[in-house]
Amino acid sequence: MLYTLFQVAPEWWGATNMANAILEVQNLVKRYGDLEAVRGVSFAVEEGEVFGLLGPNGAGKTSTVEVLEGLRIPDGGRVSVCGLDPQRDSAALKHEIGAALQSTSLPDKLRVMEALRLFASFYKRRRNPEELLKRFGLEEKRNTFYNQLSGGQKQRLALAMALVNDPKVLFFDEPTAGLDPQVRREIYDIIEELKREKKTIVMTTHYIEEAERLCDRVAIVDHGKVIALGTPRDLKAHSGGTTRIEVRLSKPESNGTLKNLEGATDAREVGGTYVIHSKRPPQTIVSLVKHLEAQDNELVSLEISSPSLEDVFIEMTGRRLRD
Amino acid sequence: MTNFATLTRMRIQLTLRNKMFLFFSVIMPFGFFFLYAGVIAKGIPRGVRYFLGPVMALTVMGSFWGLSAALVMFREQGILRRFHVTPVTPSDMLASSIVANYVLTLPTVLMEFLLARTVFHVTHFGDLFSAFLLITIGTVSFASMGLVVASVTNTMQETQVINQLIWLPLIFLSGATVPLVSLPQVVKHVGLFLPATYLVTGLQSAIFTAAAPWGPDILLALCSLAVWALLTFFLSAQLFRWEPESKIPRRAKLLAAATAIPFLLLGIWGNKTNRTLSQAQAMFDSFNAPSKPDAPSGNAH
Numbered sequence: 061m062l063y064t065l066f067q068v069a070p071e072w073w074g075a076t077n078m079a080n081a082i083l084e085v086q087n088l089v090k091r092y093g094d095l096e097a098v099r100g101v102s103f104a105v106e107e108g109e110v111f112g113l114l115g116p117n118g119a120g121k122t123s124t125v126e127v128l129e130g131l132r133i134p135d136g137g138r139v140s141v142c143g144l145d146p147q148r149d150s151a152a153l154k155h156e157i158g159a160a161l162q163s164t165s166l167p168d169k170l171r172v173m174e175a176l177r178l179f180a181s182f183y184k185r186r187r188n189p190e191e192l193l194k195r196f197g198l199e200e201k202r203n204t205f206y207n208q209l210s211g212g213q214k215q216r217l218a219l220a221m222a223l224v225n226d227p228k229v230l231f232f233d234e235p236t237a238g239l240d241p242q243v244r245r246e247i248y249d250i251i252e253e254l255k256r257e258k259k260t261i262v263m264t265t266h267y268i269e270e271a272e273r274l275c276d277r278v279a280i281v282d283h284g285k286v287i288a289l290g291t292p293r294d295l296k297a298h299s300g301g302t303t304r305i306e307v308r309l310s311k312p313e314s315n316g317t318l319k320n321l322e323g324a325t326d327a328r329e330v331g332g333t334y335v336i337h338s339k340r341p342p343q344t345i346v347s348l349v350k351h352l353e354a355q356d357n358e359l360v361s362l363e364i365s366s367p368s369l370e371d372v373f374i375e376m377t378g379r380r381l382r383d
Numbered sequence: 384m385t386n387f388a389t390l391t392r393m394r395i396q397l398t399l400r401n402k403m404f405l406f407f408s409v410i411m412p413f414g415f416f417f418l419y420a421g422v423i424a425k426g427i428p429r430g431v432r433y434f435l436g437p438v439m440a441l442t443v444m445g446s447f448w449g450l451s452a453a454l455v456m457f458r459e460q461g462i463l464r465r466f467h468v469t470p471v472t473p474s475d476m477l478a479s480s481i482v483a484n485y486v487l488t489l490p491t492v493l494m495e496f497l498l499a500r501t502v503f504h505v506t507h508f509g510d511l512f513s514a515f516l517l518i519t520i521g522t523v524s525f526a527s528m529g530l531v532v533a534s535v536t537n538t539m540q541e542t543q544v545i546n547q548l549i550w551l552p553l554i555f556l557s558g559a560t561v562p563l564v565s566l567p568q569v570v571k572h573v574g575l576f577l578p579a580t581y582l583v584t585g586l587q588s589a590i591f592t593a594a595a596p597w598g599p600d601i602l603l604a605l606c607s608l609a610v611w612a613l614l615t616f617f618l619s620a621q622l623f624r625w626e627p628e629s630k631i632p633r634r635a636k637l638l639a640a641a642t643a644i645p646f647l648l649l650g651i652w653g654n655k656t657n658r659t660l661s662q663a664q665a666m667f668d669s670f671n672a673p674s675k676p677d678a679p680s681g682n683a684h
Contacts, residue, residue: 129468131467131468154470159468161461163464169397169400170397178389178390178393179469183469221465
């Protein structure tokens, strides 16, 4: 039902014909034998925007990005990056893009600085490898062999290498997959800094937190299709997702009465706390306070959590993202 | 610097840091050298000179082994994928493999000449220019064959099996280990279909009989190996795959077999005219003849 809302209202999520689009995808199709990995994906990315493709593994995110990078030949649709066709103008495009790929590696016995210098040498436009080394916190590792780096250091090097040609568009494919939470936050800081510099970034992720925190706009992808597209805030607002209000009261309360609060859609008791779902949290809270006053009851604690993109995904597909 | 040049430098650096390289490019060739020169030729300068050709040929041919393995490993580990998003082309990648391999093979070859001179007191090395040309074209063409092996195999295991299958006939049927003329009649005829046979006989003619590059035997070896190198390089560039998951179609493997055509023709011709065999026989007879001083033999200049 909501699914159709997103399908019939492409203008709402501004799929195409964006004024400053640096990257456009129209009805992209990609097949591997009998498997149709990408089934008519369309979106556009504005210059200076961080655009996320969010979806479970196998949704077609990586295939989409790899077509944009010129690594895969599309089976249908139209794609343009920096005004270039990734297939026809592949050689020119490669000077304009930078990428941190998924499941990639470097030779074991290549040193960090050598890797940066080597990759910088391939491009017409170059950034100073020394400066990248400093910026990505790899100065101390400059002479370390690639196989002696930790997972986080390898990923920082991958991001630094994506920047060696000062690219117009950056592609980060699952930039934090397989990293522990602390390292993941380090990577977030780096991407946020790039975002402040107004770099255009297209990233894929299956982490909700990542998409909400880093992306200006998100396309939710499932089974090779974009099922929703917009800013994280819009998506959550339009999804009909409800805010979760968790309260503890000094005296027990019957669920029935809490369910009748203004804007509330559901209320239940979970181990001594009351969980209320609301479409209009401010009104619900005001009416809750009034109700408690009338009952001579008191609020002990109150916690509000907004709906996440995960809720949006569940609502639209009936599945959790990481199933 | 061009992409090709920086890639070549990287390949040389990486190879020098690899212990396997030490084995295939240093220990193995020198092992062969001392086996042939010290044991089989008993350290007699004339005998050492006779066997230098086969030893050089083994050094030159050994290159395809490490080359194919390195490229397949690069692909399997997703290293090639990373280069795919850069302006690097398949030809950059392949040509840098070949040139790096050549640069790394030359010192071994030079060392073998030097050892022959200092340890075994060989004073004449025949026509060094012929030898140099053959070593160059031989290294390039066998490296290029290694690239074809890398492009038609999907996994490292497969690569190693194919390498074994190629390596054994190359060294045993070509005269590189057992002199061509001492092989059974049938095997001699089969040997004439192998590129290695022309490299071995050519190098032996150059070093032992001082055959000039424009002489028919050297020219034949040079031209056939050069054509073969071009074919194999072209094919490996066509079949080049960056992605570990992209598999090679069956019919592409047939194309690889097609690169053997020059030597198929040469083999038919060689079997008809008996030219290469009689050249090998002449050298063998000369080597076995009652000892002469170690002086340039054949048409020396």
